[in-house]
Structures are given as structure tokens and as C-alpha cells.
Amino acid sequence: MVTPTATRAAQSRFNTSLRGARAREAGWGFGFAFVPLAVLGLFFIYPLGYAVYISFFHWGILGKTAPGTGTFNYAKVFHDPIFGTALKNIAEYTFAVVPLEMTLGLSLALVINQKIRGRNFFRSAFYFPSIASSVAITTIILYIFSQNGLFNHLFGFSTDWFGNASTIGWGIVSMNAWTTSGTVMLFYLAALQAIPDDVYEAAALDNTSAWRTFWKITFPLLRPAHFFCLVVFGIGALKLFDQPFLIAKGASGAPNYSTMYPSFTIYNAAFGSYDFGLAAAAGVIYFVLIFGLTVVQRLTVGRQEAA
Amino acid sequence: MTKRLVVILGLFVTAVALLAASAAQAGHRSVKVTNVTFAGWSSGPDEDALDTQMANAFNRTVGAKEGVHVTWQVINGDYGQAMTARFAAHNAPDVFYVDSSVIGSWIKQGVIQPLNGYVTKSHFDTKAFYPKLLGAFEKGKTIYGFPKDWSPLATETNNALLAQAGVKAPRTWAQLKSDAQAIQQKTSAKHPICLSADWARMGAFMYQNGGSITNNLTSSANAQAVNFYVGLIKSGLAYTPPAGSWCGQELGQGHAAIIFEGNWLLPYMKSTYPNTHYGVAPMVHNKKQGNLAFTVSWSIAKNDKNKAAAWKVLSWLVGKQGEKIWMSKGLALSPRKDVPSIGGRKPFLAAAPYAHGWGFGNPNFASAYTVMGNDLNAVIAGSKTTQQMLADVGKALKGK
Amino acid sequence: MTLQTSVANAEPFVPGRARSDVARKVLLYGLYLTIAAVFFVPFLWTLATSFKTIPDSVNVTFFAHPWTTEAWRTLWRDYDFPTYIKNSIFLAAVIVTCNLFLSALGGYAFARLRFPGRELLFLLVLGTLMVPDQLRLIPIFVMMVHWGLYGSFWSYILINLVSAVNLFFMRQYFLTIPRDFEEAAKLDGAGYFKTFWRIMLPLALPAMAALAILQFQGTWNDFFWPLILFGQGSTSHYTLQLGLAELHFNYGTLWPEISAGAVIAILPILVVFLAFQRYFVSGVVSAGVKG
Numbered sequence: 002m003v004t005p006t007a008t009r010a011a012q013s014r015f016n017t018s019l020r021g022a023r024a025r026e027a028g029w030g031f032g033f034a035f036v037p038l039a040v041l042g043l044f045f046i047y048p049l050g051y052a053v054y055i056s057f058f059h060w061g062i063l064g065k066t067a068p069g070t071g072t073f074n075y076a077k078v079f080h081d082p083i084f085g086t087a088l089k090n091i092a093e094y095t096f097a098v099v100p101l102e103m104t105l106g107l108s109l110a111l112v113i114n115q116k117i118r119g120r121n122f123f124r125s126a127f128y129f130p131s132i133a134s135s136v137a138i139t140t141i142i143l144y145i146f147s148q149n150g151l152f153n154h155l156f157g158f159s160t161d162w163f164g165n166a167s168t169i170g171w172g173i174v175s176m177n178a179w180t181t182s183g184t185v186m187l188f189y190l191a192a193l194q195a196i197p198d199d200v201y202e203a204a205a206l207d208n209t210s211a212w213r214t215f216w217k218i219t220f221p222l223l224r225p226a227h228f229f230c231l232v233v234f235g236i237g238a239l240k241l242f243d244q245p246f247l248i249a250k251g252a253s254g255a256p257n258y259s260t261m262y263p264s265f266t267i268y269n270a271a272f273g274s275y276d277f278g279l280a281a282a283a284g285v286i287y288f289v290l291i292f293g294l295t296v297v298q299r300l301t302v303g304r305q306e307a308a
Numbered sequence: 309m310t311k312r313l314v315v316i317l318g319l320f321v322t323a324v325a326l327l328a329a330s331a332a333q334a335g336h337r338s339v340k341v342t343n344v345t346f347a348g349w350s351s352g353p354d355e356d357a358l359d360t361q362m363a364n365a366f367n368r369t370v371g372a373k374e375g376v377h378v379t380w381q382v383i384n385g386d387y388g389q390a391m392t393a394r395f396a397a398h399n400a401p402d403v404f405y406v407d408s409s410v411i412g413s414w415i416k417q418g419v420i421q422p423l424n425g426y427v428t429k430s431h432f433d434t435k436a437f438y439p440k441l442l443g444a445f446e447k448g449k450t451i452y453g454f455p456k457d458w459s460p461l462a463t464e465t466n467n468a469l470l471a472q473a474g475v476k477a478p479r480t481w482a483q484l485k486s487d488a489q490a491i492q493q494k495t496s497a498k499h500p501i502c503l504s505a506d507w508a509r510m511g512a513f514m515y516q517n518g519g520s521i522t523n524n525l526t527s528s529a530n531a532q533a534v535n536f537y538v539g540l541i542k543s544g545l546a547y548t549p550p551a552g553s554w555c556g557q558e559l560g561q562g563h564a565a566i567i568f569e570g571n572w573l574l575p576y577m578k579s580t581y582p583n584t585h586y587g588v589a590p591m592v593h594n595k596k597q598g599n600l601a602f603t604v605s606w607s608i609a610k611n612d613k614n615k616a617a618a619w620k621v622l623s624w625l626v627g628k629q630g631e632k633i634w635m636s637k638g639l640a641l642s643p644r645k646d647v648p649s650i651g652g653r654k655p656f657l658a659a660a661p662y663a664h665g666w667g668f669g670n671p672n673f674a675s676a677y678t679v680m681g682n683d684l685n686a687v688i689a690g691s692k693t694t695q696q697m698l699a700d701v702g703k704a705l706k707g708k
Numbered sequence: 709m710t711l712q713t714s715v716a717n718a719e720p721f722v723p724g725r726a727r728s729d730v731a732r733k734v735l736l737y738g739l740y741l742t743i744a745a746v747f748f749v750p751f752l753w754t755l756a757t758s759f760k761t762i763p764d765s766v767n768v769t770f771f772a773h774p775w776t777t778e779a780w781r782t783l784w785r786d787y788d789f790p791t792y793i794k795n796s797i798f799l800a801a802v803i804v805t806c807n808l809f810l811s812a813l814g815g816y817a818f819a820r821l822r823f824p825g826r827e828l829l830f831l832l833v834l835g836t837l838m839v840p841d842q843l844r845l846i847p848i849f850v851m852m853v854h855w856g857l858y859g860s861f862w863s864y865i866l867i868n869l870v871s872a873v874n875l876f877f878m879r880q881y882f883l884t885i886p887r888d889f890e891e892a893a894k895l896d897g898a899g900y901f902k903t904f905w906r907i908m909l910p911l912a913l914p915a916m917a918a919l920a921i922l923q924f925q926g927t928w929n930d931f932f933w934p935l936i937l938f939g940q941g942s943t944s945h946y947t948l949q950l951g952l953a954e955l956h957f958n959y960g961t962l963w964p965e966i967s968a969g970a971v972i973a974i975l976p977i978l979v980v981f982l983a984f985q986r987y988f989v990s991g992v993v994s995a996g997v998k999g
Contacts, residue, residue: 023822025900026821026822026823026900027821027822027823027824028823029817029821029900029901030817030821030822030823030826031817031823033813033814033816033817033821033900033904034813034814034817034818034821034823034829036810036813036814036869036870037810037811037813037814037833037869037870037875038814038829038833040810040866040867040869040870041832041833041836041870041872041875044844044848044866044867045836045839045844045872046832046836047847048839048843048844048847048848048851049839049843049844049847051847051850051851052843052844052846052847055846055847061416061417061418062392062395062396062417062419063395063396063417063418063419066416066417066418083678083679109743112740112743117736117737117740118737121985122744123740123744124989125981125982125985126743126744126747126748127743127744127747128981128989129747129748129751129978129981130747130750132925132974132977132978132981133751133929133970133973133974133977134928134929134930134931134949134973134974134977135929135931135949136929136931136949136952136953136956136970136973137929137949137952137969137970137973137974139956140952140955140956140966140969140970141750141751141753141754141967141970142750143551143552143956144753144754144757144963144966144967145750145753147550147551147552148550148551149766149768150768151753151768154768155768161550161551163551164550164551164552166685166689179747187989190989236837236838239840240840240841240842242841242842242932243931243932247953247956248551250956250957250960253678253681253682254678254682255681255682255685256505256681256682256685257682257683257685257686257689257691258682258686261682263842264840264841264842267842267843267845268842268845269674269675269678270675271845271846271849272386272388272389272392273388273674273675273678274413274672274674274675275392275413275417277846277850280845280846281843281846281847283842284840284842284843284844284845284846285843287840287842287843288838288839288840288843291838291840292838295838383940383941383942384940384941384942384943384954385935385939385940385941385943385954386939386940387940389936389940390940390941393849393853393858393859393940393941396850396853396854397853397854397856397858552960552961553961557961
């Protein structure tokens with residue numbers, strides 16, 4: 002017969018070994034996660050802190066260039082009309098490109114989702130532009146849309162699409178929507194395939210038209226995908242740099258500030274004016290904007306999302 | 309006994325011989341060789357080869373005598389960014405190019421070494437340089453670099469189109485306008501003049517009207533010049549080059565009859581459009597003569613560890629021998645009065661007395677230049693007035 | 709197929725309906741093919757241009773006249789593209805390998821190993837996605853300059869050893885693997901690393917394949933950070949994208965050469981994509997929607 006003391010002793014031994022096991026698991030967990038966490042900490046979190054730090058100083062190539070601590074860099078950014086133009090441009094760009102690529106992507110996904118022949122071929126064709134690099138795509142598009150290029154030749158235009166301030170913004174929007182639509186398509190495709198067939202069958206039994214089926218049933222069911230795309234591609238759009246940099250051959254924002262974006266103002270402050278404090282302040286403001294936008298998206302579109 | 313003596317003598321002689329030999333060696337070794345790097349960007353294989361040639365010439369002559377060995381290092385990509393990183397890491401090349409448009413901000417950042425001390429110590433002759441060129445690299449009386457070459461703007465014209473219209477290369481603003489009108493009427497060139505939407509061209513016109521970029525930017529003289537320049541475009545007598553092209557290419561392809569470019573046009577036309585015959589005339593003028601000098605200096609880093617040796621290299625590079633080699637390919641013009649430029653450059657050299665160094669030593673020039681370009685595009689498109697642009701640029705130059 | 713679905717799919721025979729059905733199908737397929745053509749045309753055009761001579765490249769014709777491989781040879785000979793390709797391959801290989809190992813390790817830890825603060829740390833990992841590149845620009849630039857790594861590949865490799873997206877992706881995948889495997893391993897007395905290395909990693913091979921392909925694409929196509937970290941100073945370090953950008957910046961009208969460069973830039977990814985389509989698609993998909 003087991004005496005109570007013996008049981009308790011056995012239990013306490015079990016408890017310590019359990020705690021020991023827990024500790025060991027935690028140790029291994031930390032060990033495994035250590036290098037990834039260190040890399041992310043060192044190259045994302047630490048730079049964030051460092052940027053916040055130097056944004057309060059006059060900071061140049063060799064460190065502090067003038068004494069004084071304060072929010073003068075932030076004030077300079079807020080009072081800079083060029084930064085205002087940059088914000089306007091990136092807002093216009095984001096609010097144009099994200100809905101466009103989501104619509105395109107969803108449409109393409111709907112096409113592929115049907116039982117059409119050559120599905121794989123079409124899926125490859127539609128995804129193809131997404132796999133090319135920003136440099137390759139930009140140089141190709143610049144060639145085709147040059148003033149005497151293929152596009153103008155085929156459709157009888159004579160506009161310098163990527164040379165005019167009035168058309169260059171839309172040119173970049175179209176180009177990036179085109180190249181990103183393939184990736185968006187894949188996400189929507191997976192989401193569409195996750196919708197069970199009975200939903201459609203129920204709609205067919207009720208004799209619902211295809212259009213209504215889509216709007217009243219499919220579209221709302223895609224909410225998780227909508228939210229995901231909004232966040233991921235929204236953030237991606239806000240970070241715009243490569244394509245306008247290649248088009249304007251630098252971060253000048255030419256012509257007429259039509260390609261001036263926040264990423265450029267930061268780049269110019271750093272490598273044009275060598276004012277690292279100013280560049281850091283602009284970067285911090287930019288980060289706060291992105292963070293805020295993500296929170297807003299989470300609270301509105303993502304509210305239905307279970308964490 | 310004799311054997312022991314011989315051994316001791318032998319050892320003694322060997323020791324003395326060894327000592328003597330090492331002393332002689334030490335004597336040679338006492339001439340230490342300092343390694344100096346000089347660096348810059350490269351506009352092409354010609355420039356690269358020329359710099360290497362200068363390095364070899366220096367090493368053979370002054371370098372061998374003074375114990376300085378110099379190597380040329382080309383820096384590709386964004387020169388400013390590459391140099392920024394090197395300054396920050398305290399391992400910048402000893403001697404390097406500095407464009408006149410950035411010298412102001414680099415001086416302000418404290419990365420350029422003032423040279424007056426070295427000039428006086430080595431009795432370097434600064435008077436041989438064109439004063440305005442040297443002035444582009446001075447702040448007050450302090451010299452921060454010596455110009456290695458320069459180029460102003462000139463008027464280049466397409467011979468065929470001008471002959472067809474029966475006009476000669478314009479010398480004044482009035483002639484520019486009348487010549488363009490004649491070409492427009494009598495030839496197929498609908499917009500005879502190619503004008504870049506760039507203050508690095510329009511600036512010359514501002515000085516030609518008696519205005520100035522460093523002094524009273526919003527003056528009526530400047531506004532008139534801008535309105536003249538923009539007016540040519542708006543009236544159709546001139547056009548801005550399309551994306552991906554520049555006025556040099558437009559001239560080469562026969563689209564433009566009159567353009568304003570610098571010495572860099574000549575090697576370009578020779579290699580890319582050898583069949584287009586063009587003429588070079590001095591830059592047009594109005595109330596005054598006015599031009600811009602695009603010039604690059606040799607400078608030394610403030611944190612450099614071999615400043616004395618670097619100075620030896622720098623003074624040779626911009627001295628008579630170095631500049632003679634540099635001028636041999638005609639890549640740019642000679643900054644020294646006593647070293648001739650390659651042939652056929654008279655229209656450019658004429659501008660030396662009134663060519664203002666591009667950048668004007670202004671430390672805020674990079675950001676001001678962004679404003680200049682964008683605002684000028686706005687004025688041409690009609691969404692900004694000339695006064696607004698001048699005010700904006702004025703503020704940007706002051707660092708606001 | 710159940711009787712229900714077969715009934716639902718059966719369509720009543722209505723004479724005449726068949727022809728309009730066929731017409732509809734033809735129209736739709738025509739539309740799809742047109743879209744596919746539009747998507748392909750730019751690339752085909754680029755390929756065609758790469759075989760033209762420079763004067764001919766101004767002409768808007770598909771077929772080169774004369775047909776020449778001069779542009780390709782120029783890239784190889786005069787513009788050092790072999791070096792650029794070599795550099796791109798090197799970086800892609802190193803970074804993909806590191807990412808595979810580290811994100812599998814970290815992903816497994818976040819999915820299956822309990823340690824204090826795990827959830828909070830993971831939120832932080834996701835949070836790094838919001839830090840824009842331009843904010844990190846100056847701090848990383850200064851850090852690399854002070855460590856003496858600026859201008860060398862190591863600066864780029866260090867900052868790309870592992871990414872939040874990859875960690876997230878692997879964690880998601882490990883979460884879907886039933887616990888039975890680990891419990892069996894524990895009964896056999898295997899330690900944590902052995903369990904990971906011998907059992908979990910092989911089980912995660914599909915995800916790793918997808919991750920390898922996506923990371924390869926990301927590194928191969930990267931422009932910004934190579935531009936900043938080692939793209940200024942010496943062309944010996946250029947990647948393919950930097951080399952192509954330099955062509956575009958300095959020799960913008962050499963259309964045949966630029967086209968050839970663009971084709972080289974796209975080709976490896978295209979090959980990888982066509983060969984491993986399944987993994988590509990599953991990778992992009994599971995990285996997103998399952999989250």
C-alpha cells in the first residue's frame with residue numbers, strides 16, 4: 002500500500018522533473034530562436050532605435066555636426082513642402098495601385114478558378130510578370146512605352162508616357178499593378194479554392210445569377226484574403242523606391258516632383274544633403290505612418306479576423 | 309696558434325662585412341616609400357587610361373625621387389555615396405575628385421583638407437590658374453582644392469540645317485530667336501533649339517542678362533532671363549529633350565539645329581554621331597557675357613594620414629606636367645593659363661573670364677538643385693510662375 | 709462525384725443552346741488568350757530586341773533585320789556580365805541556405821517549443837515587417853561603415869540571414885504537422901535538436917522547397933540593398949540587377965544590350981518557376997492565406 006508521504010514524495014519528484022523539462026525546453030527554444038531573433042533585432046529593432054536617436058541631433062557624415070538636441074529635424078520635415086508633395090504622391094499612388102492590383106488579381110483568380118482547359122498555362126502566363134525583377138521590368142516597359150516605342154506605334158499615340166509629369170504617375174501605377182497582380186491572383190486563388198462547393202450549389206439551387214453569387218456570397222467570404230492583401234500590398238506600395246528611381250535615373254523626383262516619394266526624400270537627405278539626422282526624422286515619420294495605417298486596417302477590415 | 313688567428317680574423321672580417329652590408333641596406337631603407345591613392349569616377353575607358361598614365365608618369369619622376377608611390381582607383385556608381393561611406397569609415401583615398409557642385413557641402417561636413425599651408429610651404433604657384441575656376445573651390449581665402457579641368461557651355465549648331473536656312477551661328481539672344489525662326493520656316497526642323505529643363509543650362513542665361521544666382525536671385529534681370537528661356541520653349545522655337553535623350557543626342561540625330569552643351573559633346577559626337585557635321589561657336593550673350601564652369605578639383609581628405617605625400621601628388625597632378633598629360637585627350641579644358649588645351653577649343657576657352665563655377669560653393673546645393681529642376685519643369689508646364697520658382701530656389705539655397 | 713453533384717452539373721438539353729454555349733466559350737477563351745498574350749508580349753519583345761543591331765532597335769519591328777548576337781557578346785565581353793552573374797548566384801546560394809536553416813530552426817521554435825515571451829517575441833518578429841527600408845537605410849549604412857563591412861558582400865549577407873516572412877512561413881507550416889511525430893521521437897529518447905534535424909526538418913521539405921524558391925527570387929531580384937551596401941565603388945561587386953541598372957543609367961539607348969541583360973535577369977527565375985511551379989504556387993499561397 003502506498004503511504005501518503007511516499008505519494009507526495011513521488012509527486013514532488015515528478016514536479017521537479019517537469020519543471021526541469023520545462024526549463025530545458027525553454028532553453029532549447031531560446032537556443033533555436035536566438036540567431037533569427039538576434040538578426041532581426043540587430044537589423045530591424047536596433048536601427049529603429051538608432052534612427053530615433055539621431056533624429057534629435059544635427060548628424061552628418063562624421064557624426065554630430067553642430068551642438069544641440071531637439072525636434073528641429075522633425076519641424077524641418079513637417080515644414081518642407083517637398084515632403085508634403087511626397088506624401089501626397091505616395092497616397093495617390095497607394096490608393097490607386099492597391100485597389101487596381103487587387104481587382105486585377107481577383108479577376109484573374111476567378112478566371113483560373115473555373116474549370117477551363119490549360120489552367121496551368123494561364124496561371125503561368127498571368128503570374129509571369131510577377132517573377133521578373135523591378136530593374137528588368139522597368140527597363141522593358143521604358144523601352145516599349147518610349148516615345149517612338151512599340152505601344153505608341155501600335156495605338157497611334159505620341160506621348161512620352163514616362164517623361165511627362167502628368168502621365169508618369171499613372172504609368173508607374175499601371176506598371177506595378179500589372180506586375181503585382183500575378184501574386185495577388187495566387188492568394189485569391191487559394192482563398193477561392195478554400196470556399197466549399199456547397200455554397201455555390203446552394204446558390205445554384207436558388208437560381209442566383211453568377212453576378213449575384215459573386216457579390217453576395219463569394220466576395221464577402223474572401224474577407225480574410227482582402228485583409229491580407231490590403232495590409233501586405235499596402236505596405237509594399239508605401240515603400241515604393243526601385244521603379245521611380247530607375248525611371249527618373251535617381252531620386253530627383255523629376256519631372257516636376259511627379260516622382261517624389263517619401264523614400265526619395267529620405268534618400269536625398271542622406272546622400273544629397275548628408276543630413277543624417279534629417280533623414281532619420283523623415284524615416285521615423287514614415288514608419289509611424291505605416292504603423293498607423295496597418296492598425297487602422299486591422300481595426301476596420303480585419304476586425305472579423307480571429308487572431 | 310695561426311689556425312686560431314685565421315679563424316678569429318675570418319670571423320672578424322665576416323662580422324664587419326655583415327655590418328657594412330646592413331648599414332648600406334639601412335641606408336637604402338631609410339628612403340621610405342609612402343603609398344598614396346588617388347581616386348575619382350570614370351566617364352569611360354579613355355579617362356581611366358589617362359589617370360593610370362598620370363600615375364605611372366608621377367611614379368617614374370617625382371615619385372621615385374621623393375619616395376611616393378601612387379595608385380589610381382576608379383570609383384563606380386554614385387560617387388557621392390561611395391565617398392560618404394569612405395569619409396565615415398576614415399579610409400577615404402588620399403587625393404580625389406570633387407565636383408564643384410558638392411565642394412560646398414563637403415567643406416561644411418568637415419571632410420576636406422584646407423591647402424593654404426602646403427601652398428605656402430612648397431611655393432606653389434596659384435596664379436597660373438584661372439581665378440574664377442580656383443575660386444570655385446575656395447571659401448573666403450581658404451583653398452580646398454585645385455581645379456583639374458573644366459568646361460563651360462558653348463553654342464553648337466547643325467551645319468546642314470543652318471545652311472538650309474541661310475543663317476549663321478547666333479551670337480546674341482536676338483540672333484538666337486531670329487535664327488530659330490528662319491530655321492523653323494525654311495527647314496523641316498519644327499523646333500530648332502533644344503533646351504534642357506535644367507538650371508545647369510538656364511543659369512548661363514541668367515548671368516548673360518546681368519543677373520546672378522548667388523546674389524539677389526529674385527531680381528528682375530533673372531526673371532527676364534528665365535522668361536526668355538521658357539518663352540523659347542513655350543513659343544515652339546525650342547523643345548526639351550524626351551526622356552532618355554539629351555540635347556547632344558538630339559543634335560546628333562538631326563532633330564535640333566541649335567544646342568548649348570559643353571566640351572563633353574565633342575568626344576560624344578565623334579564616337580556616336582560621326583556623320584553629323586556641326587559647328588561650335590562661343591556661347592550667346594545678351595547684356596553681358598555669362599557662362600557656367602563645370603569643374604572638378606583634386607582635393608585631400610581632412611582625416612588623411614599621408615597629407616604631405618598627398619600634397620606632393622596633388623601639386624604634380626595640377627602642375628604643368630600632370631595637366632599636360634591630362635589635356636592630351638581633350639576630355640576637358642585646361643584650368644591653367646600656361647598649359648594649352650587640345651586644339652579646336654577656342655570657343656570654350658573664351659568663356660574663362662566670366663564662367664561661374666557651377667555649385668557656387670553653396671553647401672545646400674544638392675537639395676537646391678532638386679528644387680531647381682522640378683520647379684523649372686513646373687514653370688514650363690505653366691503650373692508655377694517664374695517668381696515662385698526663384699523664391700523657392702532662393703530659399704533652398706539658403707538651406708530652408 | 710456524388711449523384712447530387714452529377715445532377716447539379718447536368719444541363720438540360722436545349723437545341724440551339726449548344727451553339728451559343730460554344731460561342732460563349734470561344735469568346736471567353738479568346739479573352740483569356742488575349743490577356744495572356746498581353747502579359748507575354750513585353751518579354752517576347754525584349755527577347756526579340758536583344759537580337760537586333762543598335763540602329764535597328766529604333767525600328768518597331770518584331771523580327772530583327774539583320775539578326776545578330778552582337779548584343780549578347782557585348783554584354784559578355786565589354787560589360788562584365790559574367791562577373792555580375794557569378795555574384796548574383798553566390799549571394800543567392802548563401803542567403804537561401806542561411807534562410808532555410810535559420811527560419812526552419814526559428815520557425816520550429818516558435819511553433820513547437822515553449823519558452824517565456826514566445827508570443828510577444830513573435831509579435832515583434834511580425835512587427836519588423838512594418839519597418840521600411842528607408843528608415844533602416846542610415847542606421848545600417850553607419851553600422852556597416854563602422855564595422856568595416858561596407859562595400860563587401862558580408863554586409864548584405866548579414867542583414868539577410870533570416871527574414872520575418874520566412875520565419876512566419878515556417879512556423880505556419882510546423883503548426884500543421886501533427887504532434888505524433890515529436891511524441892514518438894521523445895519516447896525514443898531523442899533530444900530537441902535531433903528531433904528537429906532528423907524528423908521535423910524532413911517533414912517540412914515541401915515548405916522548405918517553396919521557401920527556397922521564393923527566397924531565391926527575392927535575393928536574385930533585389931535592387932535597393934545591393935545598391936546601397938556594395939553598389940558604390942567597384943563594379944566587381946555588382947549583381948546582375950545592378951549591372952542592368954548601370955547599363956540603363958549610363959548607356960540608356962543601347963536597347964539590344966539592355967534587352968539582353970533583362971532576359972538574363974529574368975531567365976533563371978523563369979526556369980526555376982517552370983520547373984518547380986507547384987512549390988512556387990503553394991509557397992506564395994501558404995505564406996498568406998493560412999495566416
